Amino acid sequence: MVLGKGASSSLSMNKVDGAEEMVDNSNNFTVLVADDDPLIQKLHEMHLKKFGLKVQVVENGKKAVDLCHFGATFNLILIDKEMPVMDGAEATKELQAMGVNSLIVGVTSRDSPYEKQAFMEAGLDYCFEKPLTADKINFLLQELNKNN
Numbered sequence: 001m002v003l004g005k006g007a008s009s010s011l012s013m014n015k016v017d018g019a020e021e022m023v024d025n026s027n028n029f030t031v032l033v034a035d036d037d038p039l040i041q042k043l044h045e046m047h048l049k050k051f052g053l054k055v056q057v058v059e060n061g062k063k064a065v066d067l068c069h070f071g072a073t074f075n076l077i078l079i080d081k082e083m084p085v086m087d088g089a090e091a092t093k094e095l096q097a098m099g100v101n102s103l104i105v106g107v108t109s110r111d112s113p114y115e116k117q118a119f120m121e122a123g124l125d126y127c128f129e130k131p132l133t134a135d136k137i138n139f140l141l142q143e144l145n146k147n148n
C-alpha cells in the first residue's frame with residue numbers, strides 16, 4: 001500500500017475481483033501505455049486502473065510521441081520495446097529529446113541484459129519485465145509521489 005499526499009483521509013475499500021482491497025484513489029496520476037499487444041494493453045490498463053490511475057493506451061511509439069508532441073502530458077509512460085512503426089527505444093529517445101516531464105519506464109519481455117541495457121540507454125528511468133505486477137505498480141506510485 002502506497003499512501004499519496006494527504007491520502008489517509010481518502011482511502012476507500014473497493015471491491016476488486018471479488019476481493020476487498022485497499023485502493024488509494026487520492027492520486028490523479030495519468031499513465032500512457034504504449035504496447036502493440038492487445039492482451040497486454042487490456043491487462044495493464046485494468047491493473048493500473050485498480051490503483052486509481054488514469055490510463056490511455058496507444059499501440060506504437062509514434063503515437064506516444066505524437067500525443068506528447070501535441071501537448072498531452074502524462075506522469076508516467078509505460079513503453080514496450082518491440083512495436084511496429086516506432087519501437088520503444090526510438091520513442092524514448094524522441095520523448096527525452098522533447099523534454100517530456102514524465103517518468104518513462106520500459107516494460108519488456110526481452111530479458112537479455114544487452115537488450116535491456118540498450119533500451120535503458122535510450123533514456124528510460126526504469127525497465128521492468130512483463131507483466132506489470134502490483135509490486136511494480138506500487139514502486140512506480142512511490143516514485144511518482146516523490147516527484148509530484
Ligand SMILES: [Mg+2]
Nearest residue numbers: 036080082083
Ligand atoms: Mg510489442
